[in-house]
Amino acid sequence: MSRPPDDPATSDEAGRLAALARYAILDTPPECAFDDAVALAVQLCAAPVALVSLLDGDRQWFKARLGFAPRETGLDRSVCRFTAAGREVLVIPDLAADPRTRANPLVTGAPGMRFYAGAPLVTPEGVAFGALCVLDTVPRPEGLSDAQVTSLQALARTVMTQLELRRGIAERKIEAAALADSELRLRLAVEAAGAGIFDYDLVTGTLTWDGRTRALFGVGPGEAVSYAETFLARLHPEDRARTDAAVQAALDPAGPGLFDCTYRVLTEDGAVCTWIAARGTLVVEARRPLRLVGTVRDVTAERAAQAAVAATEERYRLAARATTDAIWDWDLVADHVLWNEALFAAYGWAPEAVEPTGGWWLDRIHPDDRDRVEADIGRVIGGDERDWRHEYRFRRADGSYADVLDRGSVVxxxxxxxxRMIGAMLDLTERNRVSAQLRAVVEGANVGIVQIDPRTLIALEANPKLCAIWGAEEADIVGHSIAKWTPEEDAEERDRLHRRLAAGEIVRETLEKRYRRKDGRLIWGRVNLVSQVRGEEIQTTAMIEDITEEKAVEARQAALIELGDRLRDASAPGELSGIAAGILRRTLGLSRAGYAAADAGTDRPGGGRGDPEGAPRLAGLASLAAFPATAARLRRGEILAVADIAADPGLAPDAAAYAEAATRALIKVPLLRRGELAGFVSVHAAEPRVWGAGEIDFVREVAGRVSATLTRIQAEEQQRFLNRELSHRLKNTLTMAQAIASQTLRNVTDIAAVKEALVARLVALGKAHDILLSGEGEGAGLEAVIAGALAIHDDGEAGRIRLQGPPIEVGPKAALSLALMIHELATNAAKYGAFSVPGGRVEFDWAVSPGDAEGSLRGAGPIVTMTWSESGGPPVVPPSRKGFGSRLIERGLSGAVGGETCTTYAPEGVTCRIRAPLSGLLEKE
Known part of the structure; x- marks a missing residue:
């Protein structure tokens, strides 16, 4: 109920309610002692109404009442609240005239009270929580007499005495019940815990053991026991003196009189069998110690568990020190936050600069993220959820912001x-940077990429290239099923693949299929479909390349029918000659043709197995180099007759005579391959004739196709060679990637951390490949390999990274291994060494010596010595264990080129010395 702002009942309300609660009196049945008090008050004060009123939170409740029907009223109707505000008897002669009570409903309405007198009920601690009062329906200007006031005060004290007695009796009952319960619990606990009891009578020197104690010490039921011969004799020698001293200290009357000791009990053969925890109390009478009584308990399992817990705590402490996660423990009741050392190592916050409160953490969240994070974690804490996770930006000590993933669990x-809430904050800055680079690669990729929900075929993401291939906007693709881009005639194959994906099958396929663009045009796509498990979900990604033009080229080649089919199958110039001759004969209808041939293997412009019977061959044309005029005309694509060729000044006389006598007509077209003369296509007619334009064009077309086929055969052979080379390179790369992944994922405990390490190592491998591919040969410069591996750590500060050494070309195998080694060294430097602080420096020097002076490397010849040196970083502490990164540094060049590595962890900086034979570094394979 509402109360006036100056309501005296609100003064120290918490103390009043607490004092009232200690008496446990509210809403209890009537009791004679209190009823007698109000009856006596009515008689003494000659008043019709008397009450024992107790002031609760929003009501006044009457423990005893006479002449008043209600058992309680609202606190706003209470006059006793004014009495409780003081320590004297309060008398109000006319309630209707007093400003405190004139508006009280008990005054203005029924029962129409006009007079009040009350004595406060005050606890021994001085807290007033009610009153003994009398009321009348008529005013009493004279109030109460002094005797009546004194009597009312005495009755109030009597009421308080009754309340104290009542509370004391209740407390005694509770204590007695608690004592009985404790005794029962003790007896049950002793039995349940398997504890034994001992009683050492100091007057007679008798030691008594129960059955359980005898069993723990290996003593039979009828066997006598004594302190020295039985108890001390069966203790482990290392524990005997200490335990005896503890017993003697407990027997000292001037001491605490308590025996508390843990010791080991030996078996008869002297082996340690049991850890015993003993507790006892000295019984003293008249300052004289009489007995030491107590219990013994087998704590062997507890000791083992404690040792295991201690080991676990030590491992946790070491893990908390080693991890890059900032681990926090937040006491939600006290608002006290504990952080591990990673808060300084990862974010630069020194312990003395950290205020251990939740507010300090919130203040260092980016202003744009703060409200969202505070609302989210407040929702979890205030609800019934247990786990919380959020990504946000956290301010480092230097003022920059780190992208973090914060996870916590509520206790x-x-x-x-x-x-409580315990959690860990993981720095995602580098991962997000790599992810952004990967996104940029995807966005700029020259193939279409779409991520698909395998259950619904709905596109989740699509890059710009896919939008260009399908001629659609991103909004037309993302959020819609990709089935709509497949023509109906291909629906069966699409549905078959969908069923496999929806069933959770891991699919890795390359297929060629048709798509219908947004404008309705059908195109062909080459699809690399990959599904993989990410967390608890399966994600499917399709990479689509537009091969419509390739398909068109294939169709055009197929459309060449006989010529195209047979020329594609041809594998030698001699075979081409027969194909061309047959097609020319059939197409031109030269049933009497003396010659129709494609001679791709000689420079002779005429002559061959197609010459008419009896016709002399054109001699003297072994090489066109001797006939520049004829060669130049042929290369210009001119049509030459026999007489034109015979007119060349370099032609032999017998050939000239033959040409002058010839009556045949001749078409001769050169075959040009890569700008060089490769042969001819020529047609002879037995009778003189004029060649039509269509016939000449057809011969030229045949010549062009034969020439193109010759070029294609050579190109295909070169392509086959390149494919074999590419396959070899790819297998080597995949083998190295598989080894990196296998070693990185071994003994995984933190998925997020291992993903970062794996991505970083694969990126380093990719950068090394970029350097290899950017060169003209099959290797790369040593300096380029090292600079590429260190590029991510080069912040532009002068002198931070120095590379020095002579130019050396390294082969692919050595370049990849060396790049990965430098990447691991740089990563360690960024975490713990020179790159972790401003001003830190790294030098990488290399030199070539004539031979292996130390004689530890395989093979002979010049040796390359490379040295990685760090300075200016924090003091170096040697690692306590070696992970895959350390093994990669030590063995990186060992298996690849027969090198060796030695790493020194000097306090001033890490030094890594790498030695390898120059021949091994130069190897192409």
Whole structure:
């Protein structure tokens, strides 16, 4: 109920309610002692009404009442609240005239009270929580007499005495019940815990053991026991003196009189069998110690568990020190936050600069993220959820912001009240940077990429290239099923693939299929479909390349029918000659043709197995180099007759005579391959004739196709060679990637951290490949390989990275291994060494010596010595264990080129010395 702002009942309300609660009196049945008090008050004060009123939170409740029907009223109707505000008897002669009570409904309405007198009920601690009062329906200007006031005060004290007695009796009952319960619990606990009891009578020197104690010490039921011969004799020698001293200290009357000791009990053969925890109390009478009584308990399992817990805590402490996660423990009740050392190592916050409160953490969240994070974590803490995770930006000590993933779990009490929250904050800055680079690669890729929900075929993401291939906007693709881009005639194959994906099958396929663009045009796509498990979900990605033009070329080649088919199958110039001759004969209808041939293997412009019977061959044309005029005309694509060729000044006399006598007509077209003369296509007619334009064009077309086929045969052979080379390179790369992944994922405990390490190592491998591919040969410069591996750590500060050494070309195998080694060294430097602080420096020097002076490397010849040196970083502490990164540094060049590596962890900086034979570094394979 509402109360006036100056309501005296609100003064120290918490103390009043607490004092009232200690008496446990509210809403209890009537009791004679209190009823007698109000009856006596009515008689003494000659008043019709008397009450014992107790002031609760929003009501006044009457423990005893006489002449008043209600058992309680609202606190706003209470006059006793004014009495409780003081320590003297309060008398109000006319309630209707007093400003405190004139508006009280008990005054203005029924029962129409007009007079009040009350004595406060005050606890021994001085807290007033009610009153003994009398009321009348008529005013009493004279109030009460002094005797009546004194009597009312005495009755109030009597009421308080009754309340104290009542509370004391209740407390004694509770204590007695608690004592009985404790005794029962102790007896049950002793039995349940398997504890034994001992009783050492100091007067007689008798030691008594129960059955359980005898069993723990290996003593039979009828066997006598004594302190020295039985108890001390069966203790482990290392524990005997210490335990005896503890017993003697407990027997000292001037001491605490308590025996508390843990010791080991030996078996008869002297082996340690049991850890015993003993507790006892000295019984003293008249300052004289009489007995030491106590219990013994087998704590062997507990000791083992404690040792295991201690080991676990030590491992946790070491893990907390080693991890890059900032681990926090937030006491939600006290608002106290503990951080591990990673808060300084990863974010630069020194312990003395950290205020251990939740507010300090919130203040360092980016302003744009703060409200969202605070609302989210408040929702989890205030609800019934246990786990929380959020990504946001956290301010480092230097003022920059780190992208972090924060995870925490709420610890709740039995009633669900949150008490603590424990979590870890992981720095995602580098991962997000790599992810952004990967996104940029995807966005700029020259193939279409779409991520698909395998259950619904709905596109989740699509890059710009796919939008260009399908002639659609991103909004037309993302959020819609990709089935709509497949023509109906291909639906069966699409549905078959969908069923496999929806069933959770891991699919890796390359297929060629048709798509219908947004404008309705059908195109062909080459699709690389890959599904993989990410967390608890399967993600499917399709990479699509537009091969419509390739398909068109294939169609045009197929459309050449006989010529195209047979020329594609031809594998030698002699075979081409027969194909061309047959097609020319059939097409031109030269049933009497003396010659129709494609001679791709000689420079002779005429002559061959197609010459008419009896016709002399054109001699003297072994090489066109001797006939520049004829060669030049042929290369210009001119049509030459026999007489034109015979007119060349370099022609032999017998050939000239033959040409002058010839009556045949001749078409001769050169075959040009890569700008060089490769042969001819020529047609002879037995009778003189004029060649039509269509016939000449057809011969030229045949010549062009034969020439193109010759070029294609050579190109295909070169392509086959390149494919074999590419396959070899790809197998080597995949083998190295597989080894990196296998070693990185070994003994995985933190998925997020291992993903970062794996991505970083594969990126380093990719950069090394970029350097190899950017060169003209099959290798790369040593300096380019090292600079590429260190590029991510080059912040532009002068002198931070120095590379020095002579020019050396390294082969692919050595370049990849060396790039990965430098990447691991640089990563360690960024975490713990020179790159982790401003001003740190790294030098990488290399030199070539004539031979292996140390004689530890395989083979002979010049040796390359490379040295990685760090300076200016924090003091170096040698690692306690070696992971894959350390093994990669040590063995990177060993298996690849027969090198060796030695790493020194000096306090001033890490030094890594790499030695390898120059021949091994130069190897192409």
């Amino acid at each position: 709740r009490g039995a009633d669900g009240t949150p008490s």
